[in-house]
Amino acid sequence: xxxxxxxxxxxxxxxxxxxxxxxxxxxxxxxxxxxxxxxxxxxxxxxxxxxxxxxxxxxxxxxxxxxxxxxxxxxxxxxxxxxxxxxxxxxxxxxxxxxxxxxxxxxxxxxxxxxxxxxxxxxxxxxxxxxxxxxxxxxxxxxxxxxxxxxxxxxxxxxxxxxxxxxxxxxxxxxxxx
Amino acid sequence: xxxxxxxxxxxxxxxxxxxxxxxxxxxxxxxxxxxxxxxxxxxxxxxxxxxxxxxxxxxxxxxxxxxxxxxxxxxxxxxxxxxxxxxxxxxxxxxxxxxxxxxxxxxxxxxxxxxxxxxxxxxxxxxxxxxxxxxxxxxxxxxxxxxxxxxxxxxxxxxxxxxxxxxxxxxxxxxxxxxxxxxxxxxxxxxxxxxxxxxxxxxxxxxxxxxxxxxxxxxxxxxxxxxxxxxxxxxxxxxxxxxxxxxxxxxxxxxxxxxxxxxxxxxxxxxxxxxxxxxxxxxxxxxxxxxxxxxxxxxx
Numbered sequence: 001x002x003x004x005x006x007x008x009x010x011x012x013x014x015x016x017x018x019x020x021x022x023x024x025x026x027x028x029x030x031x032x033x034x035x036x037x038x039x040x041x042x043x044x045x046x047x048x049x050x051x052x053x054x055x056x057x058x059x060x061x062x063x064x065x066x067x068x069x070x071x072x073x074x075x076x077x078x079x080x081x082x083x084x085x086x087x088x089x090x091x092x093x094x095x096x097x098x099x100x101x102x103x104x105x106x107x108x109x110x111x112x113x114x115x116x117x118x119x120x121x122x123x124x125x126x127x128x129x130x131x132x133x134x135x136x137x138x139x140x141x142x143x144x145x146x147x148x149x150x151x152x153x154x155x156x157x158x159x160x161x162x163x164x165x166x167x168x169x170x171x172x173x174x175x176x177x178x
Numbered sequence: 179x180x181x182x183x184x185x186x187x188x189x190x191x192x193x194x195x196x197x198x199x200x201x202x203x204x205x206x207x208x209x210x211x212x213x214x215x216x217x218x219x220x221x222x223x224x225x226x227x228x229x230x231x232x233x234x235x236x237x238x239x240x241x242x243x244x245x246x247x248x249x250x251x252x253x254x255x256x257x258x259x260x261x262x263x264x265x266x267x268x269x270x271x272x273x274x275x276x277x278x279x280x281x282x283x284x285x286x287x288x289x290x291x292x293x294x295x296x297x298x299x300x301x302x303x304x305x306x307x308x309x310x311x312x313x314x315x316x317x318x319x320x321x322x323x324x325x326x327x328x329x330x331x332x333x334x335x336x337x338x339x340x341x342x343x344x345x346x347x348x349x350x351x352x353x354x355x356x357x358x359x360x361x362x363x364x365x366x367x368x369x370x371x372x373x374x375x376x377x378x379x380x381x382x383x384x385x386x387x388x389x390x391x392x393x394x395x396x397x398x399x400x401x402x403x404x405x406x407x408x409x410x411x412x413x414x415x416x417x418x419x420x421x422x423x424x425x426x427x428x429x430x431x432x433x434x435x436x437x438x439x440x441x442x443x444x445x446x447x448x449x450x451x452x453x454x455x456x457x458x459x460x461x462x463x464x465x466x467x468x469x470x471x472x473x474x475x476x477x478x
Contacts, residue, residue, distance in 0.1 A: 015298075015301065017298075017301070019301050019305060020305075021301065021304045021305060021308075021330070021334075023300055023301060023304050023334040023338075024297040024300050024301065024334070024338055024341070025297075025338070025342070026297045027297060027301070055308065056304060056308075056327055056330050056331065056334075058304075058330075058331045058334040058335060059331065059335060059417050059418055059421050060334070060335065060338055060418065063414040063417065064414075067414055068414070086324060087324045087327040087328065087331075090324075090328075091331065091421075094417065094421060095414065095417060098413075098414070098417055099413065099414065
């Protein structure tokens with residue numbers, strides 16, 4: 001199941017004002033705690049954090065909302081960001097790289113994932129391979145990329161650890177958005 | 179006894195050190211009179227630096243200082259338009275005729291002199307700047323559209339430093355003008371100043387040991403701006419200044435931070451400033467200036 005959480009709504013609740021800029025640490029922390037509350041009530045497999053309508057995301061908020069949500073690891077679900085603009089990518093990518101974290105983002109109306117933050121280069125390549133071809137085993141990835149199986153297994157382990165793919169038995173599924 | 183502190187005729191980051199020198203030992207014992215009668219021009223950095231002096235005196239429980247306003251009408255009008263007198267009237271006993279602030283159409287003052295006391299003020303500042311910033315940065319300075327958002331991010335992070343670290347309130351102002359002598363191009367300048375504890379005291383308990391005898395205002399500025407450290411143990415902290423520095427590199431911009439007795443700058447090729455100045459005259463709190471110049475067309 002996918003749960004969409006509209007960050008713009010949470011922002012308006014958090015600051016009690018019609019601001020469209022996600023700035024400052026207290027605001028970020030307030031938005032994050034509302035996301036956590038929503039997830040605690042949900043049993044979704046994927047949480048889509050929808051940034052549509054957000055004008056600006058500064059580094060403090062990118063850190064408080066996205067990085068700390070991933071670091072806390074309180075929810076068992078995978079996170080996907082949507083509705084991000086190019087400059088949002090920059091702030092989120094910057095803070096996640098700093099923490100050596102990563103998250104998947106989809107463009108508005110699109111389905112092609114983009115990884116923000118840091119993952120080992122092999123994991124990045126394996127991620128693209130799974131997004132492109134659908135569910136794959138480690139052997140499939142090895143065949144597709146010409147890697148020894150041990151290398152594929154490690155790349156997939158890194159992705160699963162960061163909840164960027166969904167393991168089910170021998171198969172690794174791409175994140176779902178619909 | 180009242181001591182007269184002359185406000186420099188051309189009051190900006192360069193003349194600020196002589197202004198601080200005039201203040202002498204801090205906090206001053208005597209009542210102060212800031213004499214701006216002969217001031218011909220003041221940058222946003224100068225204006226909010228002057229307010230910071232007034233704020234620091236109030237917080238040191240010194241007698242309310244006097245301020246004689248500039249004689250030149252156009253200077254007074256600009257100070258009024260920038261919102262300076264409105265804020266100064268609470269900190270100084272103003273002497274001289276103060277004009278009413280009037281706004282006629284788009285202005286080079288992108289953000290009036292604005293107090294920053296809490297996170298809500300940062301929200302207001304960022305909201306207020308967005309439209310004008312795009313007009314100036316993209317329209318006049320030739321920066322790419324996404325520069326507007328980076329600029330707002332920089333402004334947000336710089337203002338948050340006051341709320342998070344200064345231990346008191348501060349001021350921000352943003353203006354576009356032409357750097358005739360130094361650069362010969364239009365620039366946008368963000369100035370942020372507070373009368374708080376400064377970088378050294380803010381970082382002392384967590385980072386002084388590592389620097390040993392080198393620890394001081396200069397080392398604290400280096401730790402914050404170059405090494406990206408923060409007084410918080412949270413590993414996500416300290417990224418704001420690092421990010422500002424990174425995008426200023428792309429635009430040949432300049433950031434300089436003065437705190438206590440030192441000033442550290444990331445100096446672009448067009449400027450002749452020194453990267454680190456130490457043993458300056460003490461001035462309370464921290465003063466940040468970010469300069470973004472108009473982009474030059476690169477040869478094909």
